[in-house]
Amino acid sequence: xxxxxxxxxxxxxxxxxxxxxxxxxxxxxxxxxxxxxxxxxxxxxxxxxxxxxxxxxxxxxxxxxxxxxxxxxxxxxxxxxxxxxxxxxxxxxxxxxxxxxxxxxxxxxxxxxxxxxxxxxxxxxxxxxxxxxxxxxxxxxxxxxxxxxxxxxxxxxxxxxxxxxxxxxxxxxxxxxxxxxxxxxxxxxxxxxxxxxxxxxxxxxxxxxxxxxxxxxxxxxxxxxxxxxxxxxxxxxx
Amino acid sequence: xxxxxxxxxxxxxxxxxxxxxxxxxxxxxxxxxxxxxxxxxxxxxxxxxxxxxxxxxxxxxxxxxxxxxxxxxxxxxxxxxxxxxxxxxxxxxxxxxxxxxxxxxxxxxxxxxxxxxxxxxxxxxxxxxxxxxxxxxxxxxxxxxxxxxxxxxxxxxxxxxxxxxxxxxxxxxxxxxxxxxxxxxxxxxxxxxxxxxxxxxxxxxxxxxxxxxxxxxxxxxxxxxxxxxxxxxxxxxxxxxxxxxxxxxxxxxxxxxxxxxxxxxxxxxxxxxxxxxxxxxxxxxxxxxxxxxxxxx
Numbered sequence: 001x002x003x004x005x006x007x008x009x010x011x012x013x014x015x016x017x018x019x020x021x022x023x024x025x026x027x028x029x030x031x032x033x034x035x036x037x038x039x040x041x042x043x044x045x046x047x048x049x050x051x052x053x054x055x056x057x058x059x060x061x062x063x064x065x066x067x068x069x070x071x072x073x074x075x076x077x078x079x080x081x082x083x084x085x086x087x088x089x090x091x092x093x094x095x096x097x098x099x100x101x102x103x104x105x106x107x108x109x110x111x112x113x114x115x116x117x118x119x120x121x122x123x124x125x126x127x128x129x130x131x132x133x134x135x136x137x138x139x140x141x142x143x144x145x146x147x148x149x150x151x152x153x154x155x156x157x158x159x160x161x162x163x164x165x166x167x168x169x170x171x172x173x174x175x176x177x178x179x180x181x182x183x184x185x186x187x188x189x190x191x192x193x194x195x196x197x198x199x200x201x202x203x204x205x206x207x208x209x210x211x212x213x214x215x216x217x218x219x220x221x222x223x224x225x226x227x228x229x230x231x232x233x234x235x236x237x238x
Numbered sequence: 239x240x241x242x243x244x245x246x247x248x249x250x251x252x253x254x255x256x257x258x259x260x261x262x263x264x265x266x267x268x269x270x271x272x273x274x275x276x277x278x279x280x281x282x283x284x285x286x287x288x289x290x291x292x293x294x295x296x297x298x299x300x301x302x303x304x305x306x307x308x309x310x311x312x313x314x315x316x317x318x319x320x321x322x323x324x325x326x327x328x329x330x331x332x333x334x335x336x337x338x339x340x341x342x343x344x345x346x347x348x349x350x351x352x353x354x355x356x357x358x359x360x361x362x363x364x365x366x367x368x369x370x371x372x373x374x375x376x377x378x379x380x381x382x383x384x385x386x387x388x389x390x391x392x393x394x395x396x397x398x399x400x401x402x403x404x405x406x407x408x409x410x411x412x413x414x415x416x417x418x419x420x421x422x423x424x425x426x427x428x429x430x431x432x433x434x435x436x437x438x439x440x441x442x443x444x445x446x447x448x449x450x451x452x453x454x455x456x457x458x459x460x461x462x463x464x465x466x467x468x469x470x471x472x473x474x475x476x477x478x479x480x481x482x483x484x485x486x487x488x489x490x491x492x493x494x495x496x497x498x499x500x501x502x503x504x505x506x507x508x509x510x511x512x513x514x515x516x517x518x519x520x521x522x523x524x525x526x527x528x529x530x531x532x533x534x535x
Contacts, residue, residue, distance in 0.1 A: 051419060052418070052419075053415060053418065053419055072418065072423075073415075073418040074418050074419075074421050074422055074423045074424070077419065077420065077421030078421060082419075082420075083419050085419060089413055089415075089416035089419070090416075091408065091412045091413060091417075093408065093412060094405065094408060094409060094412070098405050098408075099409075101402070101405055102402075102405045102406060102409045102417070102420055102422065103421060104402075105402050105406060105420075105421055105422060106420075106421035147420060148420070150420075151420065151421050
């Protein structure tokens with residue numbers, strides 16, 4: 001499998017706060033990688049830096065053999081990176097269909113269009129002409145994922161897709177994700193829920209205070225080891 | 239009958255204000271920029287048409303053919319070179335930038351065209367009117383302007399709701415960061431919005447110049463009326479802008495019917511009344527909510 005995303009020594013800050021410190025990561029085509037970690041570990045900032053929504057203070061991001069570190073977000077979407085942002089960030093006054101169509105403006109060829117998204121998320125079909133603001137959390141999340149798919153991305157970044165949703169709704173969202181993964185999608189996702197992350201990913205990375213502290217396949221990692229890294233018990237003990 | 243007459247004239251005058259206010263409303267709706275140079279840009283359009291009429295000897299209507307595309311280019315460059323940088327510096331900076339632009343345009347027009355008063359020839363439609371009764375007549379040219387204002391607003395509305403450019407504009411207006419993340423170049427969208435706004439300003443300026451006289455200082459006066467129309471109609475709403483323009487126009491003509499001196503004053507009074515009424519309604523709503531909470535606890 002060829003490497004599609006390669007992050008090298010990435011650093012990102014919010015003012016004086018160093019959110020991401022010297023992070024390196026490679027994602028191969030067709031792979032699903034989950035990033036886990038506590039609140040404030042730098043997961044969202046890392047994802048936003050890869051998507052181009054946050055300007056990194058150091059390091060390099062190479063996508064599909066090309067250095068994209070300095071490219072603005074909309075140019076990265078054209079190259080095939082799409083982010084489903086934390087909190088969904090739909091356009092509230094636009095209808096579901098309009099939310100989807102906005103993202104089709106980059107005109108990347110591929111199998112995703114409005115009909116394909118409605119096929120993959122059947123719950124959206126009756127809501128097609130409803131304003132996004134009037135949808136429930138789960139419906140909004142489905143729309144947000146569908147919107148990201150509309151640009152036919154080669155790499156899909158998902159930031160906390162289960163946040164603020166009822167467990168039964170999260171089950172639905174993850175069932176759709178499983179469908180995407182079977183279809184060969186490359187996914188990098190941030191997830192607070194450890195068992196969900198272990199269940200869906202080929203590889204899990206644990207982040208603590210801006211750094212990667214543990215990495216492995218779900219088979220190699222026990223819950224206990226991840227929990228240690230998650231909260232940094234080992235470091236504080238040493 | 240004279241009252242009916244003045245209401246009809248007020249509605250038609252509202253079309254003039256609405257046409258000028260459209261671009262102001264669009265820029266505020268999309269970028270939250272209050273473009274203080276909007277009236278001056280309209281005036282610039284009028285002077286460009288005046289140049290063409292004087293030197294190329296074409297009619298003012300034909301002058302729109304080169305003036306409108308020119309205004310699109312001016313708007314695009316204005317956004318890309320000045321307003322874009324201003325926006326990055328915070329919400330108040332574009333206000334200062336456009337205020338500076340208002341002064342610069344006014345002085346440049348003074349320099350090149352002298353303070354003389356000019357007018358553009360509207361052709362045979364200018365003095366024409368439909369005479370309903372001896373005291374009730376509808377000026378054809380004003381009706382034409384109202385028609386154009388409705389047409390421009392209707393086309394804009396269609397573009398906003400039916401086209402990809404429109405969807406990108408509305409998405410960027412709602413959340414520029416999220417729009418970037420779905421592949422929308424927000425700076426290009428902003429430049430397009432300003433280009434359209436300046437073109438509608440030039441269109442309004444040329445018709446204003448055919449309707450009455452103009453001189454290099456007319457920009458700010460026109461800006462005030464356009465701004466009042468936008469505020470009365472609700473900031474950033476396109477059809478609200480038309481309604482706001484008509485409310486303003488009717489207040490002015492009805493005021494003038496009471497006493498010719500009250501023309502401008504009546505408009506300002508209604509504008510202030512709408513502002514005060516909104517403030518009271520909002521704080522009143524707040525008090526009701528507080529009252530309910532007190533009952534509940």
